[in-house]
Amino acid sequence: MAEHMPVDKTFKLFIGGAFPRSESGRTFQVHSADGDLLANAAKASRKDLREAVKAARSAQPGWAGRTAYNRGQVLYRVAEVMESRRSEFTSVLRATGMAARAARTEVDRSIDRWVWYAGWADKLHHVLGTVNPVVGPYFNFTFPEPTGVVVVAAPDDPPLLGLLSRIAPVIVSGNTAVVATGGPSTLAAVTLAEVLATSDVPGGVVNVLTGEKGELLPWALGHMDVNSVDLTGAPDGLENEAVAAAADNVKRIVRSDPAGASPYMIGDFLEMKTVWHPIGR
Amino acid sequence: MAPTDNPPETFGIDYAPAPESTAVVDIADSYGHFINGDFVEPSSGATFPTVNPATETHLADIADGSAEDVDRAVTAARAAFEGPWGQMPGSERGKYLFRIARQLQERSREFAVLETMDGGKPITESRDLDLPMSAAWFFYYAGWADKLEYAFPNRTMAPHGVAGQIVPWNFPLMMAAWKLAPALAAGNTVVLKPAETTPLTALLLADVLQDIDLPPGVVNIVTGAGATGAALVSHPGIDKLAFTGSTDVGKAIQRIASTRRIPLTLELGGKAAHIVFEDSAVDQAVEGVVTGIYSNQGHVCCAGSRLLVEESIADQFVERLRRRVSTLRLGDPLDKNTDVGAINSADQLQRITDMVATGVSEGADLFQPEVDLPDKGYWFPPTVFTGVQQSHTVAREEIFGPVLTVQTFRTAEEAVEKANNTPYGLSAGIWTEKGSKILWMAEKLRAGVVWANTYNRFDPASPFGGYKESGFGREGGLHGLSPYLRERTGGTRGGA
Numbered sequence: 001m002a003e004h005m006p007v008d009k010t011f012k013l014f015i016g017g018a019f020p021r022s023e024s025g026r027t028f029q030v031h032s033a034d035g036d037l038l039a040n041a042a043k044a045s046r047k048d049l050r051e052a053v054k055a056a057r058s059a060q061p062g063w064a065g066r067t068a069y070n071r072g073q074v075l076y077r078v079a080e081v082m083e084s085r086r087s088e089f090t091s092v093l094r095a096t097g098m099a100a101r102a103a104r105t106e107v108d109r110s111i112d113r114w115v116w117y118a119g120w121a122d123k124l125h126h127v128l129g130t131v132n133p134v135v136g137p138y139f140n141f142t143f144p145e146p147t148g149v150v151v152v153a154a155p156d157d158p159p160l161l162g163l164l165s166r167i168a169p170v171i172v173s174g175n176t177a178v179v180a181t182g183g184p185s186t187l188a189a190v191t192l193a194e195v196l197a198t199s200d201v202p203g204g205v206v207n208v209l210t211g212e213k214g215e216l217l218p219w220a221l222g223h224m225d226v227n228s229v230d231l232t233g234a235p236d237g238l239e240n241e242a243v244a245a246a247a248d249n250v251k252r253i254v255r256s257d258p259a260g261a262s263p264y265m266i267g268d269f270l271e272m273k274t275v276w277h278p279i280g281r
Numbered sequence: 282m283a284p285t286d287n288p289p290e291t292f293g294i295d296y297a298p299a300p301e302s303t304a305v306v307d308i309a310d311s312y313g314h315f316i317n318g319d320f321v322e323p324s325s326g327a328t329f330p331t332v333n334p335a336t337e338t339h340l341a342d343i344a345d346g347s348a349e350d351v352d353r354a355v356t357a358a359r360a361a362f363e364g365p366w367g368q369m370p371g372s373e374r375g376k377y378l379f380r381i382a383r384q385l386q387e388r389s390r391e392f393a394v395l396e397t398m399d400g401g402k403p404i405t406e407s408r409d410l411d412l413p414m415s416a417a418w419f420f421y422y423a424g425w426a427d428k429l430e431y432a433f434p435n436r437t438m439a440p441h442g443v444a445g446q447i448v449p450w451n452f453p454l455m456m457a458a459w460k461l462a463p464a465l466a467a468g469n470t471v472v473l474k475p476a477e478t479t480p481l482t483a484l485l486l487a488d489v490l491q492d493i494d495l496p497p498g499v500v501n502i503v504t505g506a507g508a509t510g511a512a513l514v515s516h517p518g519i520d521k522l523a524f525t526g527s528t529d530v531g532k533a534i535q536r537i538a539s540t541r542r543i544p545l546t547l548e549l550g551g552k553a554a555h556i557v558f559e560d561s562a563v564d565q566a567v568e569g570v571v572t573g574i575y576s577n578q579g580h581v582c583c584a585g586s587r588l589l590v591e592e593s594i595a596d597q598f599v600e601r602l603r604r605r606v607s608t609l610r611l612g613d614p615l616d617k618n619t620d621v622g623a624i625n626s627a628d629q630l631q632r633i634t635d636m637v638a639t640g641v642s643e644g645a646d647l648f649q650p651e652v653d654l655p656d657k658g659y660w661f662p663p664t665v666f667t668g669v670q671q672s673h674t675v676a677r678e679e680i681f682g683p684v685l686t687v688q689t690f691r692t693a694e695e696a697v698e699k700a701n702n703t704p705y706g707l708s709a710g711i712w713t714e715k716g717s718k719i720l721w722m723a724e725k726l727r728a729g730v731v732w733a734n735t736y737n738r739f740d741p742a743s744p745f746g747g748y749k750e751s752g753f754g755r756e757g758g759l760h761g762l763s764p765y766l767r768e769r770t771g772g773t774r775g776g777a
């Protein structure tokens with residue numbers, strides 16, 4: 001039998017649960033650490049970003065409307081599928097030049113990180129909400145709600161753990177995400193998109209754009225239907241003017257630890273709602 | 282427009298004047314900035330007047346803060362942060378806050394009268410809301426100062442350093458208290474800028490701070506208008522910013538803070554929907570709607586300025602509303618029988634007048650009760666617009682005056698759709714006797730505060746703040762403490 005001829009994968013975007021090419025027809029080359037050409041990845045355009053935001057917006061009420069228990073199970077399902085693709089994630093990290101042991105460790109940590117966040121879905125209210133002892137006969141309580149559509153700049157380092165550590169705290173509470181990625185995290189993001197597409201995550205909850213983060217982020221920061229932008233993985237050269245545009249609709253700007261994990265990081269993408277009702281007979 | 286079909290129900294009662302005495306206040310001819318524990322002259326020598334909006338009487342000349350004045354204040358605040366205040370155990374810091382709370386309670390009448398003279402709000406409101414709430418805010422946060430390690434589990438927190446705080450003119454002392462109390466409890470020092478039309482109660486607070494021996498520089502007060510605020514926002518020595526005011530100014534501040542990466546809290550404008558269902562306790566709902574929009578002359582960011590009433594009861598409800606509005610007593614804010622006081626400034630009166638003219642020209646139906654407006658001062662009658670379309674300017678833009686728009690709806694879904702159809706998201710009101718509908722609505726409304734079968738309630742233990750373009754961060758409660766703290770090592774700094 002003849003030697004198997006490898007079937008190379010076409011790297012595309014992930015928008016609304018589908019895998020389109022960039023509407024612009026633009027691509028960029030992704031190379032391994034050894035310099036081998038791995039793919040001509042889709043280079044997302046401004047219109048792709050707008051389509052991704054639209055998909056995220058339409059998916060958001062349904063995702064937030066799931067019970068917290070259900071969201072937790074869906075996220076846990078993602079971890080199950082990632083586990084079954086451990087070798088693929090490991091080779092993705094190896095391709096970025098990471099040593100075998102380090103790559104395996106990062107994949108393990110990434111899966112564990114995701115499981116950790118899955119469990120927060122129905123607990124974050126306990127930690128971040130309050131019942132408030134006001135003066136007067138009122139029942140008064142404060143509880144968290146998702147802020148809406150969040151654009152996430154995927155960190156370059158660590159490429160997989162950083163990606164998952166920034167997406168999980170966004171979507172666990174019911175936000176939907178548009179992930180802007182490029183550079184070292186491109187391969188991990190494309191692979192993650194395939195996991196998300198084959199888990200029970202509804203289309204549009206996570207959308208993945210590959211390309212130039214420095215190009216995508218100013219568009220995201222100026223987009224009037226984006227509620228929050230996570231700049232943790234933003235490139236250094238991001239202009240002040242671009243960040244200032246976030247004020248046009250009072251976006252929540254987050255800068256955090258690329259590989260950290262905390263319920264307070266979930267809190268960065270939450271709104272707090274306080275409800276009053278009189279107590280009486 | 283004369284309400285000929287709705288005669289006011291006065292029951293023939295004629296109220297005798299019942300003005301609160303002003304003898305209790307002692308207003309100086311002029312005030313400097315309060316920096317490093319002392320009142321100091323403005324570097325430029327420039328001043329501006331503050332007037333009583335109910336009489337147009339000149340009250341005092343106020344120091345106009347320059348960038349140099351702001352710099353002196355920030356320097357004093359930095360020294361206090363690195364000196365006594367920063368070294369002080371939380372338990373001791375808390376005691377200073379308790380002292381402030383007690384002083385405000387003891388001198389409550391003096392503060393209330395001064396607040397009403399400088400800002401035009403009815404004395405019943407400054408006496409029964411602004412002052413008790415200001416004292417309560419300090420008392421509440423005083424108790425947090427030595428319990429910070431219990432506030433945010435598994436986090437080691439530290440103060441930011443010097444906080445710059447800018448407060449508006451609608452609740453001058455109360456807004457200062459909302460800002461100062463959590464900042465100080467967390468261990469920050471502060472440079473506070475009161476609004477230019479209402480600086481007097483903040484300056485009287487400075488007197489209290491001297492009396493309780495607060496270490497110099499812990500709280501500094503620089504008076505002035507927009508340019509002073511801009512100097513404060515741009516000062517490189519500021520570690521944390523908090524602003525309450527208009528959405529436009531808030532956005533400008535966010536632009537600066539985001540590029541400097543300073544944590545920011547914004548409490549901005551609103552266009553709250555006040556939703557009344559047919560199964561509500563209608564008389565209570567009428568009172569709630571009136572309180573929601575006419576208290577403090579509608580100078581309230583969370584005012585229920587858009588009434589959404591279920592179509593089946595709309596005519597009846599509007600009729601009752603008009604009758605109730607016709608009984609509101611407008612006049613001398615110092616009079617204890619006054620419901621609607623003076624508009625805060627000539628500028629604000631002009632804005633309200635222009636907005637109402639726009640409402641009329643766009644086709645909404647105007648209702649104003651017959652009221653005698655005093656000859657002097659800034660006044661605007663309580664106003665109800667019916668026949669309002671979602672596209673009307675008066676239904677979309679914040680007026681910040683005693684102007685209510687009325688729209689109708691047929692289903693709860695439609696009410697939610699209309700309520701959320703705004704870039705703002707500060708507050709909302711719901712009136713229905715059906716509990717499950719309240720909770721369903723409360724979940725669906727995109728607003729930071731939802732009042733059900735009540736309206737305009739505030740408490741230091743209750744977080745307050747907006748969704749969307751109404752700002753971010755909370756004031757009050759545990760959630761109001763966190764913006765004044767940062768994680769000691771690594772982690773998020775929060776905000777912009």
